[in-house]
Amino acid sequence: MVQLFKFLLKSTKSPTRAHFRPSFLDTLRLAVRGGHGGNGLPKYGGVGGQGGCVYFVAKEGLTLRKLAQGLKERRVAATSGEDSSKVSIFGKRGVDTRIEVPVGVQVYDEQQKLLADLNENDATCIVAGGGIGGCTGNNFLGRPGENRIVNLDLKLIADVGLVGFPNAGKSTLLKAVSNAKPKIAAYPFTTIRPQIGTIEYGDLRSISLADLPGLIEGAHANFGMGHKFLKHIERTRLLLFMVDIFGFQLSPRHPHRDCLANIYSLNKELELYDPSLLEKPCVLLLNKMDKEGAHEILTKVRPVIDDLSSGLADCPEEVRPKRVLKFESIVPISAINSTRVTQVKSQLRRTLVRLAEKQFVTDGEQIKEQLQQRVGLVGPKIT
Template identity: 60%
Template sequence: MVFLSRFPLFRESKRLPNKLKGKFVDSLRLTVKGGHGGNGFPKFGGVGGQGGCVYFVAEENVTLENLQKKHPTKYLRAGHGEESSKARLIGRRGKDFRVEVPVGVSIVNDDGRIIGELNDTESHCIVAGGGGGGCTGNSFIGREGQKRTITLDLKLIADVGLVGFPNAGKSTLLKAISNATPKIAAYPFTTIRPQMGIIEYPDHRQISVADLPGLIEGAHANIGHEQAEIDARKSHL
């Protein structure tokens, strides 16, 4: 028997099925670069402007799909700092690049380190700092802005959770109602980790459905899925 219930479930998108209903995007890889600092003016001691920074701001009604369409090159760069001149000894700061992202994204560096998590509306995070302007400390040569490649992972809350005993047909149901591709087999405990699928209606409304691992008899005695799976497969031999 399969029971349907609203089940809050946070999952990082890198563990979600790749094939989902519609054009749902839950992970996006971007290259970001801060602006170059402006050169100084050695003759008069002028200081170049600081390069602009790239920062993300969490907003409602924003999707990674929209972000991908808005920036098809996936390369985001802030403005360069102004060079010092006779007319303006202190150069202007470069223009910052403000990027709106969905609420609930994790910003992950290439080395797997989480740079920031934007879980609230208007929360923000600088992802690429601007280079310093030219001055006496750097021979009046503006510095390069910070450059990095990052991944935006969208954390999801399931609208519906499929809860039931092993081999009840939860994964089969998820596959039938969405384009998720959970593992389906004749033995129990094929679902070890929650799997997520997205259902899209003709009016473009979407709901998320989570296929949860099967309920285990004796869970109160600390019997885990790993041991229960071994026992179940032994019984089929």
């Protein structure tokens, strides 16, 4: 009887809502207002308190969704400064409002001017200053605080960004090398939001790898998920391109593109989004090498991949980039083969170390040059 009662109770419950999981939020618009300055007291030369300000502090582990849920409304204000009075000649300052935002947020004003780039933990910026208190300079009338709309734009920060067409095996690789547990399936657009995994090494060093939803040909014209996720690779130090050695076909209505055309197409999409991305160091992974016939394809296409400009003339016009990518290395792999995956892991680490060394030398040379310019005027040449 008790069992039957339990069963009936269970069956009246609403169906599971796991599939209604909220989507990834990477922009947020907020109205912010600094507090009004308090009025001064002319009779005693009293000065009103300054209005409080609204400021952002970057905190790791936060998301824009959590921030949005934590706010009662999309309008945030600081309190006004107190008026000057007989008992308190200097009015008290208004209370500041502190808002914690995720690390990686860029703050823009309504004219799309960058106000701050909060790219590390505890980075702070004032987004709405408080008005000054009333004093002799303003006829003892406190001034209003800044009042503006700010747009928060979250760009993920990862060492390496995975870029490729759907179904290439990006999430399979992320899962194999890192602690992340992405969804993997044999259909396009399995990944619908960016995800970051951490690759741990034996010596406790780690690097972060961001898996992005698959790009498709024409993403610049907003096909598929468009370019909106590409912003997340802007801050990565290394781009990791992945293509299926057998190429990709979105649907029977679309042309089948072989792996070479896929590489050119990815190249073009990046170029159309932001040509400066082509200057980022990049590595190419040719995936699914475990499948039959893969090695024959590789032998055929490898010479062209080694020098992409040599194949431009034969590349279909729709996917032909103006400038070609130059890969640091080209690695045939199989994301389902653990030995090859371990090799990729070490290769990524080596490449990042090499890039850091290169950067170090460049920075050093720049500093030397600057010193040279300063010291050169008065002293001997630095060698």
